[in-house]
Amino acid sequence: MRPVTDLFQEAERQMIVCNACRYCEGFCAVFQAMELRRQFSRGDLLYLANLCHDCRACFYACQYAPPHEFDINIPKILAQVRAETYEQYAWPRRFATLLGQSRLGGALFTLLCIAVVLGFVLLVRGPEIAFGVHTGEGAFYRVVPHWAMAIPSSAISTYGLAVFAVGLLRFWRDTGGKLSELRSVRAFLQATKDVVILRYLDGGGEGCNYPHQDFSSSRRVFHHLTFYGFLLAFASTTLAMIYHYALEREAPYPLTHPVVLLGTAGGIMLMLGTAGLLWLKRRSDRMPADARMLELDVIFTTLLFLTAASGMLTLAVRETAAMGVTLAIHLGISGALLFLAPYSKFAHAVYRSTALVRFAIEQQQNRAGH
Amino acid sequence: MDVLVIGGGNAALCAALTARRAGADVLLVEKAPEPFRGGNSRHTRDIRFLHERGDRYVTGPYPEDEFWDDLRRVTCGQTNEHLAKLVIRESADIKDWAMEHGVRWQPPLRGTLHLARTNLFMLGGGKALVNAYYATALRMGVRVLYETEAQELILSDGRFEAAILRSATGQLCEVEAKAVVVAAGGFEANLAWLKRYWGEAADNFVVRGAPYNDGRVLAALLQQGAKPVGDPQQFHAVAVDARAPKFDGGIVTRLDSIPFGIVVNRQAERFYDEGEDLWPRRYAIWGGLIARQPDQIAYSIVDAKVMHQFLPSIYPPIEAPSIPALAERLGLDPPSLVRTVERFNRAVRVGTYDPSTLDDCHTEGLEPPKSHWALPLDTPPFYAYPLRPGITFTYMGVTVDDHARVVLQDGRPAQNIFAAGEIMAGNILGRGYLAGFGLTIGTVFGRIAGREAARAAGH
């Protein structure tokens, strides 16, 4: 891997070529934001890199792409800067390098998490409980008590949120944002819209150039499945909490219960979406790709898939003797996913959205200034 | 084989697509390897076309009269009116036709405003257009050979019989076809040929586009009796940064700083009015002007106060705190440059400075004058960009008729030899240039050539 200073220098070199060319300005926000600048500080580059959605349109359309001597490869260099962002703004940074960006580290960590929960169930709760058949209200909690789920997961989430909050504020400051600007409702609305429709994964109209040069919407579709599947799963969990605490009804819920319906829909969408993304990734052109980002993508997407799949499996076997072990594995994987969030590709949700807010503000100011 | 298309840029692709649609068997040979396919067309940005009203992509109408007036003005009448009006009229459906063949347009944005009414901008630029046409052509069954050069044409009595092709591996083979479309560009990348008209000066030219357009097929046609058109010394050339690569540097090496300061030659003397007219109307004369200076080099000099007013360039400016220091860094004689700048500064009459219009900041009693945007060079640091002539394309080509048939010396049109694009643009552009018109000529004549070639092959 090249030293970080070289990375930013190289990104600046490429941005300077683009800024003199501007042929790609119709593709996405990156070029429109770039055109407002002449020099590219580290903060500018971090911002521009996180605006990029890696649709690759600008790679195939570039008359200076390798083997041309100018060697312009925007999706690749911006992916490198993004991977750098996820690392720089994570705390502690080493976790990002060791766990989020290394297949081996991520896998070992996940196995460790599974082992901890499984060990707890098998050794502390004992084989009788682990391999018993539990049905009716509170069945899950007979295997793993509610406190043993709630306390670690809230602790990990709080920790993750704190890491993200600090990272986000630092990112905002480093990319030249003011705190007061974070109040701009219009910018938030615009950015939210850009996120929910995945505006910049459409390569300026007909989908992105992914996995190959042909225009295709498949990636956007799979990402939508993943994103909305995730939201449904999240909604299901939230609803379950309401039932648990406010209505004092304990899981598992019947199959037609809204919590289960939401969770099932979310789980299936997540599985389809993540599997699709991984399948596309396998076939995708490596030229405009960065190896480190590929690693980040594969680890996070795989973890998401496994979380959804083990969740669905738990649902399927919940009335059998396999429930205990399956649930333990599911909790182990979900725990790993949750803990790794700030060090994984999950970070793209935070930094890309933040960059989109920044873009919305900048464009408003620019329009007002003219 | 029915139709052989020689070349792999916009004109060639438009011909191949049209001939194929008409049912012909088409082989397209492109001299460049696949990553560099598309000739100069891969460096383009926009295309001019006739339209009665504005829409999502253009901000207003561009009617036939205005189009024709613009063309007559820039060519000073050196145009074949019949062919020119044919191009103008048949450009009307370029937007839809190109879209049907995969090209996508971009709505007007910051970078495109000055031409937003008259020209369509390709989303992603010329390489995206070329990619789209290739994808469509391959899907439709056009056969494409990359790294394959047409070396000779075999004619008998003004009829095309076969071409000798040289493949990537160096193999020569003779390919017969019922008709041929020649769309292999001009000879702008052939410095030896340019030397015939420019002498040693041509060694200092920068070729902005593809290194493959060496005019070999053009020469073959002329040698075998095609009637030439256009002044061989005429070319479209702009000022590019002297640090640009010799070939294929494309759009990013051009410099737009000239109207914001002064330009001096090797002797540190000014040689032309930097503020003669609005930049889009003047940028294309600067290549020729610099080509006529000693050693074909010049320096655009500006000061700190105007630095952010022109499009950024890829090479950093050469910077110095004073004029003598700047001269030193450029290898110019410091007293001479100081004299030139002082004389210029004294002659400047500042009015209301406005780079977007022909303002009233000018010089008095200075030769050559600077007619607009004249501001004294007085705010350090001072900056310079070294300039070379950057040649875009040549004007000399083969004469064609309105069926895109190549016309022979005796005035007869060849029955199965067609030409399109840069290689015949000189029929319409005898001199001067209209932004985006190169692609227009190539698209219109490419389609005519494709249609007529298919017909000549019996379709």
Ligand SMILES: Cc1cc2nc3c(=O)[nH]c(=O)nc-3n(C[C@H](O)[C@H](O)[C@H](O)COP(=O)(O)OP(=O)(O)OC[C@H]3O[C@@H](n4cnc5c(N)ncnc54)[C@H](O)[C@@H]3O)c2cc1C
């Ligand atoms: C930097 C730059 C920017 C430009 N911008 C614009 C613009 O915005 N709008 C516009 O209208 N025009 C623009 N032009 C001009 C424009 O490029 C040309 O007018 C147009 O592309 C000509 O198209 P063509 O198909 O005739 O030639 P080209 O696109 O140059 O194609 C010639 C083809 O022939 C091939 N070839 C050459 N010799 C042989 C051989 N012996 N055998 C086989 N193949 C051969 C070449 O490899 C190439 O593929 C620009 C030019 C440059 C250099």
Ligand code: SF4
């Ligand atoms: S990616 Fe290439 S074509 Fe696009 S703006 Fe940059 S240099 Fe120009």
Ligand code: SF4
């Ligand atoms: S890859 Fe797509 S999103 Fe990223 S800079 Fe290029 S065009 Fe924009």
